[in-house]
Amino acid sequence: MKVKEASISRRSFAIGAGAAVGAGVAATALGCAPSGGSDKGSEPAGADAQVKSAVSHDDGEWIPSTCNMCFNNCSILAHVVDGTLVEITGNPDSPIGGGRICAKGAAGIMQLYDPNRITKPLKRTNPNKGFDEDPGWVEISWDEAYDTIVSTLQAASATEGKCVGGASMVAGLNGSVWRSLALGCVCGASEGLLSDICGAGIHVVEALFTSNGNAMPDYDNTNYVIQFGTQAGTATRHGFTMTCERFAQRRRDGLKLVSFDPHMSAGAEQADIWMALRPGSDAAAALAIANVLVENDFIDREFLVKRTNACALVDPDTGRVLRTSDEAMKSMYWDQKAGEPKAYDEAGDPALEGTFDVDGKQYKTAFEVYKEHIAPMTPEWAADITTLDADALRKIALEFGEAACIGQTTTVDGVELPYRPAAVDIFSGVSRHKHAILSTWSCLMINVLIGGCNSVGGFIGFGPACNGWTDDNPQAGFRATIFEPDGFLNNTSLMLGAPHSFYDTIYNGDYTPQGMGMAALQPLSEDGHFVHVAQSDPDRYHTKPITHLFWYACNPIKWWANADEQAEVYKKMDFIAGCDLFLNDMSLFSDIMIPEATYLERWDVLPQWYMNHRMPGGMTKPWTLAMWQPVVEPKDGVPGFMDIYGELCYRAGEQSNAAFIGALAGMYRIKEEYMPDLTQKLDKEVFIDAVYKSNIDEEHGLDWFKENGGVYTHDRTVDEVYIWANDAPGRIPFYWDFMLEMKDKVEAKVAELDIPWETDDYIPLPEWRPGSDFYPVEDAAFDMFPIYYTNAANTDSWTVENPWLNEVNEDDGVTYCIEMNPATAKAKGIESGDEVVITSTAGYSVEGKVVLNEGIHPECLSSVVGTWDCKSKAMSIAFGKGVNLVSLLPGTKAERMDHIVSAFDQLIRVKIEKK
Known part of the structure; x- marks a missing residue:
């Protein structure tokens, strides 16, 4: 099968959508038409022609849902006319965004209609894997895709133990949690590969x-x-x-x-x-x-x-x-x-x-x-x-x-x-x-x-x-307990609003590692990034490598250090299955690809979870439950993640299915009277209805959300925001x-297991310590630090493929380039527009064009972060765009890891030379 490679611009989309639902539906609706106009009878032609809107604000319907162009999950309204989405705006009735969306949110329509999306399961026919290899994809049925994934992962876990791994990203946070749970139910246990793009520590x-x-x-x-x-x-x-x-x-x-x-x-x-x-x-x-x-x-x-x-x-x-x-x-x-x-x-x-x-x-x-x-x-x-x-x-x-x-x-x-x-x-x-x-x-x-x-x-x-999402139902409530030896507040976890104690784990936990994340040796950590180091040298850490991988909505080959280095890691795996909207770089190393519906075509449940992981609180922001529902029919009937994981667990057998639904019911606090049938395949709408009714009340089920604008709120109280109100303990x-x-227990355990481990940072008061390359190296030419930053239009992997955001990036003259301080550039004989090569102390290089910027430290080079330099030609918008500074980093060296919270040191010295 030859994968279709296509691109689409704002104008070409406007014309296409106009043809579907009336001349120029999208152009004016999305604010994309050029400003100004022309006299009657002298309509401009060609590239200067404007597309006129034939659809008013009152045409069609406005459907409330949730954005997923990044992890913030703002509430949106989708304007749909005759089955075609023509506009996305913020939902003013929801405190989650308050009627506002960013550039990514407005451009979400292009993800939906991107011709480069995959909508059929695919199987590799070329056994050779690499950035320059054509996988030779052929279409297969959904039955074959599901059965192959389940049987392959179950067979591997039955013979090799904890050899199945999963990868996903915070942008698809709900799907990531479901992915981890589903793999555990299908295989008994799974490892996790985590992006370094997070708040480790x-x-x-x-x-x-x-x-x-x-x-x-x-x-x-x-x-x-x-x-x-x-x-x-x-x-x-x-x-x-x-x-x-x-x-x-x-x-x-x-x-x-x-x-x-x-x-x-x-x-x-x-x-x-x-x-x-x-x-x-x-x-x-x-x-x-x-x-x-x-x-x-x-x-x-x-x-x-x-x-x-x-x-x-x-x-x-x-x-x-x-x-x-x-x-x-x-x-x-x-x-x-x-x-x-x-x-x-x-x-x-x-x-x-x-x-x-x-x-x-x-x-x-x-x-x-x-x-x-x-x-x-x-x-x-x-x-x-x-x-x-x-x-x-x-x-x-x-x-x-x-x-x-x-x-x-x-x-x-x-x-x-x-x-x-x-x-x-x-x-x-x-x-x-x-x-x-x-x-x-x-x-x-x-x-x-x-x-x-x-x-x-x-x-x-x-x-x-939280005291609950209604005055008389504490089901959604949570509050930190106390660690009595010191009177310390425990915590309520990052998303689930469930009691958790780092202190109890530290003082009473078992420090014997059970997987490649080495989590037991890091009881103060929430991130398993150490898996990337252990995977490259399992003998050193007495672990079994991941041999079978299922990755979801991410691009893991590009999120951790040098991509070529990571490619060698994934080439060694026996089987890789991926689930994504596109055939990205990671697909080039996968054996099976299954598509997922876009966020505009699928259901989700409690996008903000319990403690509103993506919703800043305070007295002026009430607890908010905003519905996430499809606004258009999924292209070619592509399923969402709730369907996909429900299907995988159902095909894995009665025990796996019951465990999966039962675990979900516990995680979402479903009351006994609303419990789903554990013997049947998960019904997503029935499940979502049960979650709402359990955590609010009988009146506020899924039908209530559909009929009342998709948003429910409940004011916060003082003691929910300021936890020591009324002289509460802690x-x-x-x-x-x-x-x-921790230091004493970790040192004893690693000595027992003969595992190398750093313990110098286990100190009782904070101090500054230099990173791996903070001070100059022997070669004085390596005198610069590459740094990356984020902006409001570029976060998370899939936005790189978005044609509208790509136009913004190309037009600003900075995003895809390398920024450099003018004084430093002058001293090195470099001018704006010069093509340069940047080489790190690890021996890795990237190339790009320099733009000068006074707003950067003289010792630094910078670029916007993204999954830049896409090597998959199936992503025609993203292909070759941007400078991937992360590829300058070695990713398998333990000395680059923070051994307490599994953070990854991205500070490295480089030299810059004109091409």
Whole structure:
């Protein structure tokens, strides 16, 4: 079978859609027609012709659904006329987006009508795999595709144990969770390959400090925001369209924004102050700010005493916290009134500072240890590391301290709460480095010092607690429990709103690895990225490699380091099946491809999950359930992921099917009276109806959503947003004694198993440490750092194929190029428009065209991130576009991994030369 290769422009689509439903349906509806007009009787022809609209706003129907052009899942309205989608807008009735969509959302129509989509299952006939090999695809039936996948994966798992792997991505988050669950039910167990494009470390620290794996400044009330490695509220991040409105309003009201970023992307461009620091040095800048705050007493002492373990007594010899000798093993504080150490929950007047004699040994409080630890980390110290001005760092720290309003309170719905209208925010720009856990911790620790965590105007979770989605049904409710030995808040997981405790896993878990992700050796991690290292050298880690893979809605060969290097990994696998809209680069290494319906043709359930993973919270954003339904019939009857995984598990046998549906019912909290039939194939609409009725009430089933605009809301209460309202219990860790607990247990386990493992980062207080290539190498020519950034029009793999977004990228003259500081370029004899070769210390090279940009650190080269340089000719829009900086990285070296949270160090030195 020869795969059709086609492209489509905005104009050609407008003409095609116009022919289908009337002249020029799409052009005006989508705002794509050229501006201006011509006199009657002198209509322009050819390329200058305009397409006229024959469809008004009132024609056809407007169908509510959910966008999936990225992971934010904004609520949309789809304008459908005679079965053809002609326009997508935001849904003004939904707080999820508030009637707004970004460029990706508006261009979703092009994903639906892309002629390069596959709609039939395909089987490879050419056994040779590679970027330059034609798979020789032939069409097969759905029965053959399903049966081949099930029988092959089951046979492999029956003989080789945990050899089946799965891969998927956050953009298709619901489908990713279902993929993992389905493979487990079909095969008994499966490994997971995870993209490095995530918040490794960030979600963990945010969970420790707010009990919620996604956190943010309290945008409705904050006055001063410092951003490290994020553009939240200006271009990207979870809930972008929901954040930008509130952020913009606060900026109009006087909020000050400071951006630490090597590149002047959207966040830095909109900031009051741009701090162009050297990449990989964020922690040093943050620690210097903390140093100034402590030196000038901008610390919330009451908060530190009441809501952290800063008063814990620390053993000077071991660094461990002093604990009671009974089974409870509670941390001990110095009770100033009693003049002796007591369990944290019995000390009436805990000392925050000082040194105290306990049985002849001098113990310091954790805060006293911290002050000594932070003392040498001055702005001058940070200036050498970051290349920033020391006085500018000091000024920002002092402004931030003043803005924090330490000691002040405010009242929200009759409840008096601490008022700390200042926050430090971070995201993945900080975590894609060696020592990621130390960097994220260093930045967010500033919020702890000023008492900003879980305070009005400070740093709060997206959805840290829920009392239910209706006043009299707590089914959807959740709240963090307490880890009693320290009084710490546990967390509510990243999506499911289910109780979870890192501390319990650390202190009581089994550290024996059960798979290639080595998760047991990383009890503080939520990401299994280590699988990429173990897969390349399973003997070293005493693991079995993945031999059979099912990947869904992603392009894993392009998301982890050098693509040619990764190609060799996938060539060694015995069987690979993929499910995607397109024949992307990963399809070139697959044996079977099955298509999926686009998001506009399929059903989904609870796109925001329980704790609203992609929906920033706060008092002004109610709990929102927005329906996800098909707006047009799927092309060639292509199934959605709910159908696909239901079919795979049904064909795997009665036990697999029952386990799959039963697990889904538990995950979505379906009540017994609405339980699906475990003996039948999953019925998606019946299942969705059961989820709604179980979590809301009998009245609000699927039919109610269909008839009432597809959106249900329920206001949040004070104690759901500010979790310590009404003096609720709970502390957060200031001194991380549990890191030393992990260190001891990990070292014992890896010694027992003879596994190499780094444990130097298991320390109780944050600090800055350089990444793999931070300092100069022997060859002085390698003097640049390649960095990538995101913008609002380019995230996630499939947007690269979108013809409208491609036009935006081509027209802006930057996105597909390499940005370089003019002064650096001049020194190297490079001019704008020059074709160059960039070579990394790993020996990998990329080529591209240089554009000059003052808004970039002199030591850096940059490009927008994406699955650039597509090598699959079946994706005619994406083929060969962009500079894939990630391919400069080696992906199989353990020394590039953060061994605590499985982050991947993307900092590497390169040299740049004219072609």
